[in-house]
Amino acid sequence: MTEPILEMRGISKRFGTTQALADVSLALYPGEIHALLGENGAGKSTLIKVMTGIHRPDQGEVWLNGRSITINNPLEAQRHGIAAIHQEPMIFPDLNVAENIFIGHGNRGSIVRWRQMYREAADILARLDVKLDVRSSARGLTLAAQQVVEIAKALSLDVRVLIMDEPTASLSAHEVDQLFKLAKTLKANGVSILFISHRMEEVFSIADRVTVLRDGRFVSTHPASEVTPESAIRDMVGRHMDDFFAKTDKEPGDLLLSVRGLSKDNVFHDINFDVRAGEVVGFAGLVGSRRTDVALALFGIETADAGSVTLNGQPVTIRTPQQAVKLGLAYVTEDRRQLGLTMPMSITTNITLPTLHQYANRFGLVQQRAERQTAETFQQRLSIRTPDVDRPAGTLSGGNQQKVVLSKWLNTQPRLLILDEPTRGIDVGAKAEVHQIIDELAQQGMGIIMISSDLPEVLAMSDRIVVMREGRQMATLNRSEATQERVMAAAMGQTK
Ligand SMILES: Nc1ncnc2c1ncn2[C@@H]1O[C@H](COP(=O)(O)OP(=O)(O)OP(=O)(O)O)[C@@H](O)[C@H]1O
Ligand SMILES: [Mg+2]
Numbered sequence: 247m248t249e250p251i252l253e254m255r256g257i258s259k260r261f262g263t264t265q266a267l268a269d270v271s272l273a274l275y276p277g278e279i280h281a282l283l284g285e286n287g288a289g290k291s292t293l294i295k296v297m298t299g300i301h302r303p304d305q306g307e308v309w310l311n312g313r314s315i316t317i318n319n320p321l322e323a324q325r326h327g328i329a330a331i332h333q334e335p336m337i338f339p340d341l342n343v344a345e346n347i348f349i350g351h352g353n354r355g356s357i358v359r360w361r362q363m364y365r366e367a368a369d370i371l372a373r374l375d376v377k378l379d380v381r382s383s384a385r386g387l388t389l390a391a392q393q394v395v396e397i398a399k400a401l402s403l404d405v406r407v408l409i410m411d412e413p414t415a416s417l418s419a420h421e422v423d424q425l426f427k428l429a430k431t432l433k434a435n436g437v438s439i440l441f442i443s444h445r446m447e448e449v450f451s452i453a454d455r456v457t458v459l460r461d462g463r464f465v466s467t468h469p470a471s472e473v474t475p476e477s478a479i480r481d482m483v484g485r486h487m488d489d490f491f492a493k494t495d496k497e498p499g500d501l502l503l504s505v506r507g508l509s510k511d512n513v514f515h516d517i518n519f520d521v522r523a524g525e526v527v528g529f530a531g532l533v534g535s536r537r538t539d540v541a542l543a544l545f546g547i548e549t550a551d552a553g554s555v556t557l558n559g560q561p562v563t564i565r566t567p568q569q570a571v572k573l574g575l576a577y578v579t580e581d582r583r584q585l586g587l588t589m590p591m592s593i594t595t596n597i598t599l600p601t602l603h604q605y606a607n608r609f610g611l612v613q614q615r616a617e618r619q620t621a622e623t624f625q626q627r628l629s630i631r632t633p634d635v636d637r638p639a640g641t642l643s644g645g646n647q648q649k650v651v652l653s654k655w656l657n658t659q660p661r662l663l664i665l666d667e668p669t670r671g672i673d674v675g676a677k678a679e680v681h682q683i684i685d686e687l688a689q690q691g692m693g694i695i696m697i698s699s700d701l702p703e704v705l706a707m708s709d710r711i712v713v714m715r716e717g718r719q720m721a722t723l724n725r726s727e728a729t730q731e732r733v734m735a736a737a738m739g740q741t742k
Pocket of ligand 2: 333354411643644645
C-alpha cells in the first residue's frame with residue numbers, strides 16, 4: 247500500500263452561524279485524480295482553502311507524508327508542494343500575463359530573468375493550446391483567459407498536490423481536453439490532483455476516485471468505476487433527480503433583434519444574426535472567440551465600428567448600458583466580480599438594485615418588505631443557500647453568487663435577455679431549474695441570447711447556434727442540424 251501524500255482528518259470550519267465543514271476527512275494518494283463533488287455551498291472551496299492555508303480549521307488535522315503539519319498561508323502550502331487553481335481567478339490587472347503566471351514564485355535572486363520568464367510562460371500556454379500574448383496586460387482579459395492564466399500559474403510551480411476548483415467553468419471543450427491531457431501527464435509523474443467540477447461528464451472522463459460532500463459533511467468516497475452520474479447526484483442532493491431538462495417546442499414570434507455586419511476593428515468581424523420573440527440563440531466557440539465582445543457591443547459597454555442593429559424594426563445605436571436597459575435589454579455578465587455583484591451589499595439589495603424604483607412607495611421610500619419578498623422568491627426558486635437574504639452577497643459560495651446575479655436580471659423582465667455563461671459554477675440541480683426558467687421566459691415571448699461554453703447546454707437550449715472563432719462567425723446552425731461534432735468543427739475552424 248502506498249501512503250497518502252496529503253490527508254485531511256476531521257476538519258471542521260464555521261463562519262458565524264454557518265457550519266461550512268463538519269468533521270470532513272479526505273486522503274489524496276500519489277498519482278490519483280480525485281474528484282470532489284457537492285451542491286453549491288456544500289463546503290468544497292472551504293476545504294480547499296484549509297488545504298492551502300487561506301483558512302485555519304477550527305478542528306482537525308492536515309497530514310503531509312505521514313506527518314501532522316500546520317499551513318499558515320498559501321506560500322507555506324506552496325513550499326510543501328501544494329498549489330491551487332482557485333474558483334475566482336486572482337489576477338493582478340496591472341501586471342502582464344507572464345508576470346501574473348510567475349508571481350507565485352517569490353523573489354529568488356534579485357534579477358528577474360525576463361527572457362526566460364516569457365519563454366516559459368509562452369511554453370505553458372502552448373501546452374494548453376491557448377493563444378494568449380504573454381506580454382499583453384492582464385487588464386480586460388475575459389474570464390476564460392483569466393482562468394487560463396490561473397491554470398498556467400499553478401502549472402508553472404513544481405507541485406506534488408494540484409488542486410483545481412472548477413478550473414473548467416469558463417473553458418470550452420477544446421481547452422478542457424488540453425487541460426486534461428496535462429493533468430494526466432502530471433498524474434503519470436506521481437502528482438496527486440484534486441478536481442472540483444459541476445460538469446458530470448468531465449468528472450467521469452478523468453477521475454479515479456470520487457468524494458461527495460453534502461451540507462459540510464462527508465458523504466462518500468468511491469472508485470469512479472463504481473459511481474454513476476445518477477448515484478453521484480443522489481449522494482449530492484440526498485435524493486434521486488434528473489439532471490437534464492427538455493426544451494419546449496414552440497413557433498417563434500415577431501422579429502426582435504436583427505444584427506447585420508457588426509464589426510469592431512481587431513475584435514470581431516461581420517456578425518449577422520436575428521433573434522425572434524420566444525427564441526433562444528446560442529453562441530458557441532473556444533476561449534478567445536470574442537463572443538463576450540459581441541454581447542458587450544450590443545449592450546453598449548463596447549462600441550462597434552461598423553454594421554447595424556435593429557430592435558423591433560427600429561435601427562438603434564446603443565452607446566451606454568443605461569440606454570440598453572431603457573430599450574428593454576438585460577445582460578447577465580459572466581464575471582460576477584467585475585460587473586455582476588456588489589459583495590458587501592445584501593443579497594436582497596443586489597437582486598432588486600436595477601428595479602429599485604418598483605419598490606418605492608408614493609413617498610419615494612423603498613418598501614423593504616416587498617424587496618425582501620422578491621429576494622426570498624428567487625432564493626427558494628434557485629435554492630440560494632443562505633440563512634438570510636439580508637446577508638452580504640460576499641458570504642455566499644461561488645455558485646450561489648451566480649444565482650444572485652441571475653435573479654437580479656431575471657427580475658427586470660427584459661424583452662431581450664443576454665446571458666453570458668448563465669450556469670457557470672451552478673450545481674446540477676439548480677442548473678436544471680435555470681434551464682426551466684430560461685424556457686419559461688422564452689415561452690412568454692422574451693428573446694434570449696445565450697453565450698455558453700457548456701456544449702450540452704447550448705445544444706439542449708438553443709433554437710439556433712452561432713459558432714464563433716477568433717472574432718468571426720464560422721457557422722449558424724439550426725436546432726435540427728446542430729450536433730456536438732458540427733459545433734466543435736466550426737469552433738476549431740473547419741468549415742465543412
Ligand atoms: N468567508 C465566508 N464568510 C461567511 N460564510 C462563508 C464564507 N466562505 C464560505 N461561507 C459559507 O460556507 C458554506 C460553504 O461554502 P463553499 O464556498 O465552501 O461552498 P462550495 O461547495 O465551494 O460551493 P460552490 O459549488 O457554490 O462553489 C456556504 O454556506 C458559504 O455561504
Ligand atoms: Mg466553491
